Amino acid sequence: MLVLEDVNVFYGAIHALKGISFRVDQGEIVTLIGSNGAGKSTSLKTISGLLRPKSGKMTFNGENLAVVPPQTIVAKGISQVPEGRLVFANMTVIENLEMGAYLRKDKAEIKKDLQRVYELFPRLKERSSQLSGTLSGGEQQMLAMGRALMSKPQLLLLDEPSMGLAPILVKQIFSIIKEINESGTTILLVEQNAHMALSIANRAYVLETGKIVISGDAKELAASEEIRKAYLGG
Numbered sequence: 001m002l003v004l005e006d007v008n009v010f011y012g013a014i015h016a017l018k019g020i021s022f023r024v025d026q027g028e029i030v031t032l033i034g035s036n037g038a039g040k041s042t043s044l045k046t047i048s049g050l051l052r053p054k055s056g057k058m059t060f061n062g063e064n065l066a067v068v069p070p071q072t073i074v075a076k077g078i079s080q081v082p083e084g085r086l087v088f089a090n091m092t093v094i095e096n097l098e099m100g101a102y103l104r105k106d107k108a109e110i111k112k113d114l115q116r117v118y119e120l121f122p123r124l125k126e127r128s129s130q131l132s133g134t135l136s137g138g139e140q141q142m143l144a145m146g147r148a149l150m151s152k153p154q155l156l157l158l159d160e161p162s163m164g165l166a167p168i169l170v171k172q173i174f175s176i177i178k179e180i181n182e183s184g185t186t187i188l189l190v191e192q193n194a195h196m197a198l199s200i201a202n203r204a205y206v207l208e209t210g211k212i213v214i215s216g217d218a219k220e221l222a223a224s225e226e227i228r229k230a231y232l233g234g
């Protein structure tokens, strides 16, 4: 579905992604793990078109993504939940969710998807008329995920969904990510919480200073001594 080959991305003189290659197949949960500054967020921003690769190949369903303008990438079926959530604070919960569907015309289907988001996140239904800026951190994470789902993506990009959340909420968010995947959405998950990410992913790539240093089956990586030492706290 998504293929990156030898992608190089720069911030001015800073070489942030140094020839990275990875793929996400339809139906999978793939996770990119790695410590601070490894290039995880940069990878997602490159896929969603906010950053442009200087060289390399990037395709989605066989189409060259590197030449598609960012506003068209959502219409192609890729939706990103950015780090730090970034909901529209002065709009209500339901207005935020409706914004997620702004490119769609299928009113009946939009209504169904709204019900589906409310089933996944009953808290959002309870708070539908509350201003989003007054939601708790966990509720804002739910809203950002719900808003991304309202575009009916084929591929959902999640940037650190566990950041700043209490452990019990982290568990809940990860079980919802699994549920979203089981109902047909492919997921690329960026996480510092390697333990949780590996527990739900099919495959994983480990990034270190802009390069992929290890890749493989998520369960095998979770069991590997090297990964345990470096990323799972021994």
Ligand code: ATP
Pocket: 011, 014, 016, 034, 035, 036, 037, 038, 039, 040, 041, 042, 043, 192
């Ligand atoms: P974290 O887990 O801390 O968010 P990350 O793996 O997501 O880390 P990135 O945000 O992708 O890391 O950053 C990769 C590298 O690019 C870092 O060295 C960072 O300092 C650099 N970088 C990121 N954004 C910019 C920017 N706007 N200008 C210059 N350098 C940047």
